[in-house]
Amino acid sequence: MPEPKVAIVTGAAQGIGRAIALRLAREGFVLALADVPGARDKLDGAVAEVGGRAIAVECDVRHKAEVDALVAAAVDAFGRLDVMVANAGIAPTDTFLDLTVDAYDTLYAINQRGVLLCYQAAARQFIAQGGGGKLIAACSVSGFDTQLHQTGYCSTKFAVRSLNQGAARELGRYGITANVYCPGTVNTPMWQKMDEAFVGEDGARAPGVLTQRKIDATPLGRIAETEDVADLVAFLAGPGSNFVSGQAIQVCGGEYVT
Ligand SMILES: NC(=O)c1ccc[n+]([C@@H]2O[C@H](COP(=O)([O-])OP(=O)(O)OC[C@H]3O[C@@H](n4cnc5c(N)ncnc54)[C@H](O)[C@@H]3O)[C@@H](O)[C@H]2O)c1
Numbered sequence: 653m654p655e656p657k658v659a660i661v662t663g664a665a666q667g668i669g670r671a672i673a674l675r676l677a678r679e680g681f682v683l684a685l686a687d688v689p690g691a692r693d694k695l696d697g698a699v700a701e702v703g704g705r706a707i708a709v710e711c712d713v714r715h716k717a718e719v720d721a722l723v724a725a726a727v728d729a730f731g732r733l734d735v736m737v738a739n740a741g742i743a744p745t746d747t748f749l750d751l752t753v754d755a756y757d758t759l760y761a762i763n764q765r766g767v768l769l770c771y772q773a774a775a776r777q778f779i780a781q782g783g784g785g786k787l788i789a790a791c792s793v794s795g796f797d798t799q800l801h802q803t804g805y806c807s808t809k810f811a812v813r814s815l816n817q818g819a820a821r822e823l824g825r826y827g828i829t830a831n832v833y834c835p836g837t838v839n840t841p842m843w844q845k846m847d848e849a850f851v852g853e854d855g856a857r858a859p860g861v862l863t864q865r866k867i868d869a870t871p872l873g874r875i876a877e878t879e880d881v882a883d884l885v886a887f888l889a890g891p892g893s894n895f896v897s898g899q900a901i902q903v904c905g906g907e908y909v910t
Contacts, residue, residue, distance in 0.1 A: 656705075658730040659889060660684045660722060662713050662770060663740030665691035667840030668790065670698050671878030672737055672885045677702040679886055681735070684726035686711040713740045713766030716773075723773040732781055735889045736774035738767045738789040741808075743842050745801045745849050756804050763808035764815065771819050775828055783827040787819055788888050791832035791900050793908040809834075813900045820898030829897040831888050836904025837866040837875040872905035 659676050663669035664685035673685050683706040687695045692710060699708045707729045711722040726733050741763045744755060767789045778785030794802060795809035812832060819830040837843055843863075852858035866875050884903045887893055902908055 655731075656680050656682045657734040657889075658682050658684075658726060658732055659735035659737060660686060660726050660733065660770075660774070661737040661739055662686045662711065662722075662766070663790075664698055665694035666698075667842060668835065668838055668878050668881050669737070669739040670694075670701075671882040672739060673698055673702055673706065675879070675882035675886050676735075676737075676889060677705050679890065681889070682706065682730050684709050684722065684729065686713075686722050687740070688712050713738070713770060714761040716769050719766075719769040719773050723777050727777060733774060733777045733785065735786045735788065736770050737885060737889070738770035738787075740766055741790050741842075743802065743805045743846060745846055746804060747801055748803050751804050759804045759808050760811075763805070764811045767812050768815055771815070771830065775819070775823055775826070778828050779826050785826075785828045786889055786893075787816075787823070787828060787830040788885060789816060789830075789832045791816070791834045793834050793836050793902055793904050795832070795834055795900060796902075796908060816900065817898050824897060829893065831893065831896055831899045831901065833881060833884050833888065834900050834902040834904070835876055835881050836870065836902070836907045837863070838881055839875055839877055843875070866907070870905040870907040874905065876903060876905065 659681045661669050661673045664673045665687035685706050686709045689710045695708045699706045709722050709725045711718045771787050791812045792809040794806040795813040798806040816830050816832045847862045848859045850862040
């Protein structure tokens with residue numbers, strides 16, 4: 653029996669990260685599942701759902717020491733690392749004029765610096781093991797086109813796409829690939845919050861309206877479920893994508909065609 657492959661998933665307590673964890677476990681991976689300390693109960697729930705094939709690690713991806721410790725914990729537990737899925741992210745909604753310096757800096761620290769730190773720590777481990785390994789991160793269709801009241805968020809996702817290209821260019825010589833998945837609208841707590849915050853033309857909150865608009869704009873006639881994204885990540889984490897690198901792949905039901 654070959655040794656199981658080892659993957660890290662950040663932001664794994666809920667939403668897309670949790671679905672990725674479950675899917676990779678089904679593909680035979682053993683996992684280090686990471687999230688912020690405040691999400692510990694849900695993270696433990698994800699580990700239990702994966703069933704003995706995972707460890708839980710509290711890690712705030714903003715901080716280099718915590719990300720380095722996450723990679724060390726995975727290697728301590730399972731002996732090596734094969735895949736990094738830098739999935740953690742936040743998506744506050746602010747108008748362009750209301751976006752504060754603090755909110756902007758927090759967005760960049762989590763969505764963009766978090767990916768940089770995860771990629772660096774994983775790549776150093778891959779190289780120490782003799783090369784190979786797959787870097788994967790959450791981008792978005794917002795990495796191609798700006799959404800209303802999401803300028804800060806979208807700019808972090810443009811930056812993630814660029815950072816991923818740089819990683820692919822510089823790390824290919826070690827046999828390392830780097831790719832990002834770019835969901836459209838996915839039915840998760842993040843999206844539900846955005847949908848509830850949506851203010852209609854009459855100035856009142858109008859939950860459900862934004863979701864319906866997204867459904868209407870999507871040729872496949874629905875928003876994504878987390879499993880739709882996990883399917884793509886399973887491909888990027890598996891041998892079928894060995895010659896795919898530097899790519900940003902959309903999973904949006906055809907809503908965006910850039
Ligand atoms: N839901 C969507 O429609 C959608 C669309 C495109 C891209 N994405 C991206 O997919 C990723 C996952 O989104 P989701 O919808 O599952 O979101 P979510 O809010 O449901 O889950 C995100 C998880 O990340 C964790 N997290 C937040 N900050 C963290 C930090 N500093 N360190 C570690 N973990 C942290 C949260 O605790 C949470 O468990 C994000 O990067 C998001 O930008 C989501």
